[in-house]
Amino acid sequence: MSLQPDLILRARWVVPVVPQGRVIHDGAIALKDDHIVAVGPADDLLAQYEQTPVEHYPEHVIMPGLVNAHTHAAMALLKGVGDDLPLQRWLGERIWPLEGQLMSHAFVRDGTRLAAAEMLLGGTTCFNDMYFFPEATIQAGRSLGMRVVAGIIVIDFPSAYGSGPKEYLSKGLALRDHMRGDDLVSFTLAPHAPYTVSDELFAKVATLSGELGLPVSCHLHETAHEVQESLEKYGKRPLRRLADLGLVNSDLIAIHAVHCNAEDIEMLARAQAHVAHCPHSNLKLASGIAPIAQMQDAGITICIGTDGSASNNRLDLWSEARTASLLVKGVSGDAAKFPAEQVLHALTLGAAQALGLSEQIGSVEPGKAADLIAVNLGSPATQPVFDPISHLAYCVGPEHVDEVWIAGRHVVAKRQLVAAITAGGSSDWAEPLSLWHNQVGEILSGGSRP
């Protein structure tokens, strides 16, 4: 077996994320097949692997691909349909009625393709999804070369996907078995929320998570209403209820965690649970602001999610992370909180750790999968560069991502989806869009407007 890499990527800067804060000036990364074999100064790697072809990115920083810790990708088709409503009305008056009429394998497949295209072009290489028809999510993500973490949805009501939680679980677990050979697909158990999942179901999820070693993603403490309702119905806060059912441990990804008191934060920290912070969705639905500074002080790993396009309305992790950092500073009154290197960690390795994928992705290290992005810092918005890590946290947007590789495969080249280029220019996310646009429009004009 040849030890020769297939390709060397050379860039003005390499930011490996590990160790935190490191910048390699004139750096290089050697790739073989789907993984990274070496990273370091370009002079060293070029001398070591003289025969290997080199691609040079003189204005770029190469870093790990971003990991979206929470989304409902297919909801990209519902972008902008429920603006300016609080969560319970947003769900009850807009989202659930629309989903009730539209939900199908095709809706999820086409919506996820649209979302995956947006995410890839902005440098997101992996997303943790929660939705119905996860097989359609996987199909769509993989058709564009993306890494997918599919949620096995658990929710206490029927849908076009199945008759209820029992069927959702059996379909989800069968899908997991079916996808075993695909290194780019992994799973979480995804109970929707404390107000849509019974005690019995949560206990079942806890058992399965323990048996199968699966992370558990759950919307948790998203609104004050959710906490109040739980106190009235169960006599305890949702997190306490989940803890009593065996779910608060290092497998838990608490999505949102907006309304957390000191006791909640201590419980999450002691359990080494993770928090998927989605500030734009929380702000847009007026749910509140998660106490991220206190969580970080307590040692909780924070990762960043966009939530779905219907409540954001972007799938842009750069702006999401920038807002996260600025909110922490503004709310705490301490500008030193959530500094740039921690922002990058949250966008990459933090999310990989939460998803149980930190052995494979989240940093540029030998042996890890080659999930990489090249970010162009040559534009007016990103010049001059004194510290590329500062720019990645506070200046850069999706428009600066020129190249994306996932498991060594070039999936975005010169800001174009490679899957679309090889299909002769017709991008497979665009074609079904007008069909769904018409259908959503018809339902909305049919009188469901509040």
Ligand SMILES: [Zn+2]
């Ligand atoms: Zn969500």
